[in-house]
Amino acid sequence: MKVNTAIVLIFLSIFGSFAQELAEVKHLMLASKALQQNREILIYTPQSYKENYLTQYEVVYVFDAHTREFFDLTHSMISFLSRADKQYIVVGITSPYNEELDYSRRNDFLPEMQTEAARKANGKYCGNADKFFQFVTQEVFSYMQENYRVLSRRSAIGHSLGASFLVYSFLKNPDTFDNYVLMSPNLAYDSNRLMRELKQFDFSTIKPYKYIYLSFANEAVSFPEWKPAIDESFVLFDSLQGKENFYVKSARFPESNHFSSALPALTAALSTYFTQVYDRQQAQLSTTFVEVEVVVEVSNPKAELYITGNQKAVGNWNPAAVKMNRLTDKERSIKLKVQSPFIFKITQGSWESEATLEGVSGNVCLHPSNEKRYRFKAIAFAND
Secondary structure, eight states: OHHHHHHHHHHHHHHHHTOOOOOEEEEEEEEETTTTEEEEEEEEEOTTTTTSTTOOEEEEEEESTTSHHHHHHHHHHHHHHTTTOOOEEEEEEOOOOBTTTTBOHHHHHOOOOOSHHHHHHHTTSOSOHHHHHHIIIIIIHHHHHHHSOEEEEEEEEEETHHHHHHHHHHHHOGGGOSEEEEESOOOOHHHHHHHHHHHHSOGGGOOSOEEEEEEEOSHHHHSGGGHHHHHHHHHHHHHTTTOSSEEEEEEEOTTSOTTTTHHHHHHHHHHHIIIIIHHHHHTOOOSSOEEEEEEEEOSOTTOOOEEEESSGGGGGGOTTSSBOEEEETTEEEEEEEEOSSEEEEEESSSGGGOEEETTOOSSEEEOOSSOEEEEEEEEEETTO
């Protein structure tokens, strides 16, 4: 018995030393002033979010997250399609039916109807989209900024009426999100209102660089009243190909139904984003320069450090172009004028000697808006 106990303790010690923080999902209730309701949101944080306490993350917002499959599919698929080297916080915004208030997702996603036929068809289950927009952009966004380490870039994923709401949000303010994944939106309700407004929208006003993905399943057959708007949407997206300030992609999945198309559509949407859009967005730099100081603590007093990153000030990813200055035996420092986002790594002069920084996963990504001093600790080098 004593021998067995000792073996168990040894195994626990060994595996515990290699244990890593797992990804997790939190369920949170927000008291919404805009909606006058308590609303649940789901927040997925990736593996080692707490351990990498200096890392900031882009956020993906998933609508209709009360259908948990959409939410779980999104955060799982991101890891696979990005080869696990790009991590995101994923926020699920739920819109379940509230029996006590007789309030449904249609209230959230549909604006006030403009035609009498639409008002009769939707009754009281419409008209609250502006307040829901306020809830999302003011209350949910603010909560994430105040409580999580989030970057400014946001993506949104919606299906069916959730996608319709995202079209409505885009028309209200295109900068609500940087990337829009619109799967099978209802563009036909209220006499094709959303489709008419999309055709009138001046896409030349979009600030670079956005991504808009649109897909449909077999809705043109299963919902014949949708067909005119669907056909017009593909004509519109075809006309928007090759623009400088945004990237559009449309796709059809005629062998899938309205619900099942979410799997191939989301796969295609995210794959296109990572292969065609991601690098272009990451390369965008602000037009203003901010002076920053980067300080790195080292254990070896003889260590010579270099900083390299995504812009000229840090050598455009040349690992030996910009040498840091010696402050003390234990500190290396450099002052730079940089643009946002400021993305960099620390090396000893080659990629074979890249440093691992405490609290950081992958690249350091900063969005400096004023002069600031950033401190890091090098805990290992690749060639050690």
